[in-house]
Amino acid sequence: MxxxxxxxxxxxxxxxxxxxxxxxxxxxxxxxxxxxxxYGPEMxxxxxxxxxxxxxxxxxxxYLKVFDxxxxxxxxxxxxxxxxxxxxxxxxxxxNGISHHPxxxxxxIFKIEGTxxxxxxxxxxxxxxxxxxxxxxxxxxxxxxNVIEGLKKSLSExxxxxxxxxxxxxxxxxxxxTPYKIEAKAY
Amino acid sequence: MxxxxxxxxxxxxxxxxxxxxVDAYFGYPITPQSEVIEYLMTxxxxxxxxxxxxQAESEIAAINMVYGAASTGKRxxxxxxSPGISLKLEGISYLAGxxxxxxxVNVVRGGPGLGTIxxxxxxxxxxxxxxxxxxxxxxxxxPASVQEMADFVxxxxxxxxxxxxxxxxxxxxxxxxxxxxxxxKDQKERMTNEAIIKKYGDWATTGKTDRERNIITxxxxxxxxxxxxxxxxxxxxxxxxxxxxxxxKINCEDADYLIVAYGSSARIAQxxxxxxxxxxxxxxxxxxxxxxxxxxxxLLDLSNQVKGILSVELxxxxxxxxxxxxxxxxxxVEHFGRTGGIIHTPEEIxxxxxxxIIKNEHARHHKI
Numbered sequence: 001m002x003x004x005x006x007x008x009x010x011x012x013x014x015x016x017x018x019x020x021x022x023x024x025x026x027x028x029x030x031x032x033x034x035x036x037x038x039y040g041p042e043m044x045x046x047x048x049x050x051x052x053x054x055x056x057x058x059x060x061x062x063y064l065k066v067f068d069x070x071x072x073x074x075x076x077x078x079x080x081x082x083x084x085x086x087x088x089x090x091x092x093x094x095x096n097g098i099s100h101h102p103x104x105x106x107x108x109i110f111k112i113e114g115t116x117x118x119x120x121x122x123x124x125x126x127x128x129x130x131x132x133x134x135x136x137x138x139x140x141x142x143x144x145x146n147v148i149e150g151l152k153k154s155l156s157e158x159x160x161x162x163x164x165x166x167x168x169x170x171x172x173x174x175x176x177x178t179p180y181k182i183e184a185k186a187y
Numbered sequence: 188m189x190x191x192x193x194x195x196x197x198x199x200x201x202x203x204x205x206x207x208x209v210d211a212y213f214g215y216p217i218t219p220q221s222e223v224i225e226y227l228m229t230x231x232x233x234x235x236x237x238x239x240x241x242q243a244e245s246e247i248a249a250i251n252m253v254y255g256a257a258s259t260g261k262r263x264x265x266x267x268x269s270p271g272i273s274l275k276l277e278g279i280s281y282l283a284g285x286x287x288x289x290x291x292v293n294v295v296r297g298g299p300g301l302g303t304i305x306x307x308x309x310x311x312x313x314x315x316x317x318x319x320x321x322x323x324x325x326x327x328x329x330p331a332s333v334q335e336m337a338d339f340v341x342x343x344x345x346x347x348x349x350x351x352x353x354x355x356x357x358x359x360x361x362x363x364x365x366x367x368x369x370x371x372k373d374q375k376e377r378m379t380n381e382a383i384i385k386k387y388g389d390w391a392t393t394g395k396t397d398r399e400r401n402i403i404t405x406x407x408x409x410x411x412x413x414x415x416x417x418x419x420x421x422x423x424x425x426x427x428x429x430x431x432x433x434x435x436k437i438n439c440e441d442a443d444y445l446i447v448a449y450g451s452s453a454r455i456a457q458x459x460x461x462x463x464x465x466x467x468x469x470x471x472x473x474x475x476x477x478x479x480x481x482x483x484x485x486l487l488d489l490s491n492q493v494k495g496i497l498s499v500e501l502x503x504x505x506x507x508x509x510x511x512x513x514x515x516x517x518x519x520v521e522h523f524g525r526t527g528g529i530i531h532t533p534e535e536i537x538x539x540x541x542x543x544i545i546k547n548e549h550a551r552h553h554k555i
Contacts, residue, residue: 020366024193027368033193035366039219039304061458062365063451065532153193 001056003141004064008049008081009073014128017154018071019050021132024150025142026054034062047076054141071135073114075099092135092177103182110138111180117172126169133173144170190371196336197222197294197363199371200266200356203337205232207344208375209290210261211239213252218304219360220268220294236377246271250278250291257287258403260383260391262344266292268360269310270301272318279353280319283420284405288347288387290340291325292356294363297528305528306360306451311505314357315479322417324424325355326431327478329449333367341372346431348387350423357478359501361451361530424479433476434485438464442471444544445489446536447510448499449475452524456499458533463540470540478506486513493518495544499536500524519547 005022009015019035026033036051051067053059070081072093078100085091087106095101096115112134118127136142142150147170151163194202201223204212212232214224224242232238243249249265256263267275272293282289293314297307312318314327326346328339336358343354378386380393392401407413435453438460439445448456453474463470473489475482490496495518498507507522514520523539525531 020193023366027191027193033366033368035193036361037364039360039364059367060461061455061533062367063361063455063530063532064458065534 001054001141002059003054003069003139004067005052005054005069005071006049006064006067006081006084007052007071007073008047008077011046011048013048013073014125015048015073016050018128018132019052020154021147021150022052022054022142024153025147026150028146028149028153029142031056032059034059036062047074049077049081069135069139071131073131078102090138092131092138093180094131101182102180105182108138109180109182110134110177112173112177114173117176118169121169121172123165126166129166129169130173130176133170133175134177135173136170137174137177189373192369192371193366194333194369195222195364195366196330196333196358198226199333199337199369200292200340200358200363201226202230202371203340204264205230205235205238206372206374207341208236208262208377209238209264209340209344210377211241211252211256211263213241213243213249213256213263213265215243215246215249215267215271217246217268217271219296219306219363220266220271220292222363223266223292223294236374238377246274247278250275250282253289253291254278254282254285254287257282257289258285258392260380260387260393262288262290262348262378264290264292264340264344266294268294268296269298269307270296272310272313276313276319279325280317280321280323281405282353283319283323283325284321284416285403286351286420287353287403288344288351289353290343290347290356291353292358295357295359297526303528304360306364306501306530307526307528308359308450308452308500308524309502309505309526310357311478311500311502314355315481315509323420324479325353326350326427326480327355327357328433329357329476329478330362331450331453331474331476332362333365333369336362337369337371346427349431350427351387351390352423357450359451360528428480431477432480432482434482435474435476436485437472437474438469439471439473439489441469442489442492443469443494444471444540445493445496446470446472446499446540447475447486447496447506448472449478449506452499452501452531455531455533456536459499459536459540462533462537468541468545475506481509481513483509483513486510487515487517490514490517494548496520497536497540497544498522499531499539501530502526519544
C-alpha cells in the first residue's frame with residue numbers, strides 16, 4: 001500500500017502539524033513515511049502545503065506532481081491542486097471561504113465543514129483534527145489508535161491533556177464528512 | 188540506546204552529531220539550514236556530552252573556529268547554506284592546506300548571489316572543483332534521505348581523520364527540510380586526546396610536553412616544500428578514489444537508458460525509473476553517494492550497456508560535465524534540471540528522458 005497525499009491551505013491552519021501527525025501514525029504501524037513541506041516565505045495567512053506519503057515499501061520521491069488524495073483548505077489551494085488529483089483519486093475540502101467549488105467528474109469529492117465544526121466545539125485550533133477525521137473516514141489508511149499514538153509522539157508532553165479533545169475532533173470529522181455532488185451548471 | 192524518530196534532515200544531522208561524540212559545532216544561521224544550530228542550541232549538548240555549540244559572529248568566524256579546534260585534534264564541524272559556504276571557502280582552503288580533519292555541511296539553496304531559500308544543487312562545481320583557492324579537493328558525501336543525513340556525520344568524521352582532510356556533506360533544502368523515519372545510533376563517548384593519538388597519530392597541537400613540537404600551517408614559502416605538499420595532497424585524493432568511493436545502482440542490470448542523479452534528485456529520479464518501467468522503458472539509476480571521488484569507472488562500464496545517459500540535477504548543468512568525461516563520448520549524455528528553487532517532478536524527468544535521449548536515439552537509427 002502506498003498513499004500519496006497533499007494537504008494545502010493557509011499557514012496557521014495546522015496543515016503541517018496535521019501532516020506530521022499522519023506521518024507519525026504511519027510509523028506507529030511500521031510504515032515508511034515522508035513529510036515534505038513547502039517552506040517558502042509562507043507565514044500565518046499565507047499559503048502552506050505539505051506532501052505526506054505513507055507506504056509499505058521504500059519511498060522514492062518525496063516530491064510529487066500527482067496525488068491519491070488532496071485535502072484542500074482554501075481557494076488558492078483549490079485552484080492549484082484540484083488538477084493534481086490522480087483520476088479515480090479523492091479530493092476532500094472545507095467549503096469555508098471557497099467560491100469556486102471543485103468541478104472534476106473523474107475523482108471522488110468529499111466535503112467537510114471543518115471551520116464550522118471546530119468553532120461549534122469551542123476551539124478553532126482543533127480544526128485540523130476535524131479535517132483529519134474526515135480524511136480517515138474516507139481513507140482509513142491508519143487506525144485511530146495509531147493516530148492517538150502519533151499525537152502523543154508529535155505533541156510535547158505538556159499538551160497531552162489535550163489528546164481527548166483532539167480525539168473528539170477526529171471523531172466529529174469522521175461523522176460529518178459527506179460526499180459532494182457537482183451540481184449541473186444552470187445556464 | 189538507538190532510537191526510531193520522525194525528524195527533519197537538518198535535525199537528524201544535528202542529533203547524530205551529538206550522538207557521534209563530536210567535540211564542537213560552530214555555525215551561523217541561514218535558511219534552509221538553521222534547524223541544525225537551533226536543534227543543537229535547544230538540546231544543550233554541553234550537558235549531554237560536553238560538546239561545545241557556539242553561534243559565531245559570522246560564517247567566516249565559524250570556519251576559522253573549526254580550524255582552531257581541528258588543530259587540537261578535536262572533532263569540529265560547521266554548517267551553512269550556499270551564500271554562507273561561499274564565505275567559508277577561504278577557511279576551507281586553509282583546512283585542506285594545513286591537512287586538518289573537519290566536517291562542513293552545505294544545505295544548498297538556489298543561487299547565484301543571495302538567490303532563493305528553495306532547494307537547489309547548483310553548488311556542485313563549488314563542492315567538487317575546489318571552490319576555494321589552490322590545488323585541493325574535498326571528499327564530498329551527498330545524502331539522499333534523512334537517514335543518510337544522520338549516518339553521514341560519523342562517516343564524514345571517519346574519512347576526515349583517516350586522511351587528515353576536510354570533508355563536505357552536500358545536502359540541499361529538500362533533504363534538510365523534509366521529515367522521514369530515522370534510526371538514531373547509540374550515544375558515543377567523545378574521544379579523549381589519548382584515544383585520538385592512538386587511533387590517528389600524534390600530529391595535533393595538544394600542548395608540547397616531551398615530544399617535538401607539532402606545527403599546523405598552510406604556509407610554505409619554499410617552492411619545493413609547497414610542491415611536496417601539493418603532491419602529498421594529490422596522493423591522498425588518489426587513495427580516496429581507490430578506497431572510499433561510494434555509489435548506489437538501482438535497476439541498472441537490464442537498463443537501456445541511464446539516469447545519473449545524486450541527493451534529492453536521485454530520490455525524485457527513482458520515481459521516474461518506476462514510471463518509465465511501467466511504460467516498458469528500461470531505465471536504471473546510478474546514484475553517486477560520493478561526488479568526489481566520482482564513480483567514473485562504473486559510468487564507463489555502464490556506457491557499454493546503455494544507449495544514452497541523462498544527468499538530472501537541480502541546476503543548469505554541472506555534474507553532466509563529469510559524466511561526459513567519464514564515458515568518453517561512448518554514448519550521448521544530456522542534462523536535465525530545474526533551477527531557481529523549482530523542483531523537477533518525476534514526470535518531468537521522464538519527459539526529458541524521452542525527448543532528449545530516447546527520441547534522438549531513434550532518429551539516429553533511422554538515419555543509418
